[in-house]
Amino acid sequence: xxxxxxxxxxxxxxxxxxxxxxxxxxxxxxxxxxxxxxxxxxxxxxxxxxxxxxxxxxxxxxxxxxxxxxxxxxxxxxxxxxxxxxxxxxxxxxxxxxxxxxxxxxxxxxxxxxxxxxxxxxxxxxxxxxxxxxxxxxxxxxxxxxxxxxxxxxxxxxxxxxxxxxxxxxxxxxxxxxxxxxxxxxxxxxxxxx
Numbered sequence: 028x029x030x031x032x033x034x035x036x037x038x039x040x041x042x043x044x045x046x047x048x049x050x051x052x053x054x055x056x057x058x059x060x061x062x063x064x065x066x067x068x069x070x071x072x073x074x075x076x077x078x079x080x081x082x083x084x085x086x087x088x089x090x091x092x093x094x095x096x097x098x099x100x101x102x103x104x105x106x107x108x109x110x111x112x113x114x115x116x117x118x119x120x121x122x123x124x125x126x127x128x129x130x131x132x133x134x135x136x137x138x139x140x141x142x143x144x145x146x147x148x149x150x151x152x153x154x155x156x157x158x159x160x161x162x163x164x165x166x167x168x169x170x171x172x173x174x175x176x177x178x179x180x181x182x183x184x185x186x187x188x189x190x191x192x193x194x195x196x197x198x199x200x201x202x203x204x205x206x207x208x209x210x211x212x213x214x215x216x217x218x219x220x221x
Contacts (some may be wrong), residue, residue, distance in 0.1 A: 076211065083214030086127060086221070095121065098182040099132065101160060106188075109154040110147055112138040115188070118195035123202055125217050131185035135195045147190040148175050161186065 099117065106115040119133030120126045139147050148166045152175050155161040161177035175188040189195065206213050 079218050080214045083217040086217055094182045095126070095132065095184060098179045098184045098186075099134075101181070102132075102134065102179065102186060102188070105154055105158060105160055106134075106136055106151065109150055110136060110139055110190075113147070113190075114138050116196060118199050119187075120220075122199050123206065124213065125220065127217075127220055130220075131187055133187045133195065134189070135192050136188065136190040137193065137196075139191045141191045144173060144190045148173055148188075151175050151188060151190070152177075 099115075103115040106113050113136045115134045115136050117132070118135050120130050121132050126132070136147070136151075145168060148168075152164050152166050155164050155175070155177050159180060161179050164175065164177040166175050167173060172189055172192050172194075175186075177186050177188075178184065179186055206216075
């Protein structure tokens with residue numbers, strides 16, 4: 028038997044064969060995906076924090092803020108026109124900067140009475156439909172919180188609108204306080220929503 032005839036190829040030769048089989052050169056995507064650089068244990072929390080913040084920034088950059096804002100302007104104008112003294116206020120994830128590109132928008136109308144909530148929602152439904160502002164309009168009457176659900180026609184933005192429910196603003200203020208005290212919550216919550 029000749030020397031080297033039945034031996035395995037050297038590591039160098041195996042590596043070059045693998046590179047050739049994968050398309051001729053190094054594949055940075057698969058190398059990064061399958062062989063991330065090892066991080067010392069002490070830096071693991073920092074690395075995770077950096078990755079979460081980067082992902083949150085990427086998610087935030089895909090949000091169509093202008094289309095969302097334009098839809099909100101159209102909705103708030105309709106509320107003012109339909110309900111005398113009514114003021115639409117943004118609540119929920121959009122008000123916290125936690126909206127994903129596919130997230131709905133939550134609004135509550137202040138300046139109206141609880142006693143007239145049902146009539147106000149019915150009036151808003153009729154106005155949304157007759158103006159062509161929204162499609163798939165549905166009023167959901169519930170014991171605690173009744174809402175008008177619709178899809179804003181121009182933007183395709185799903186919308187939930189409540190009337191005379193100030194609890195949403197209370198929750199919003201509390202959440203803003205928590206995020207202000209703990210800034211790392213914002214990117215973490217955004218990533219968890221995925």
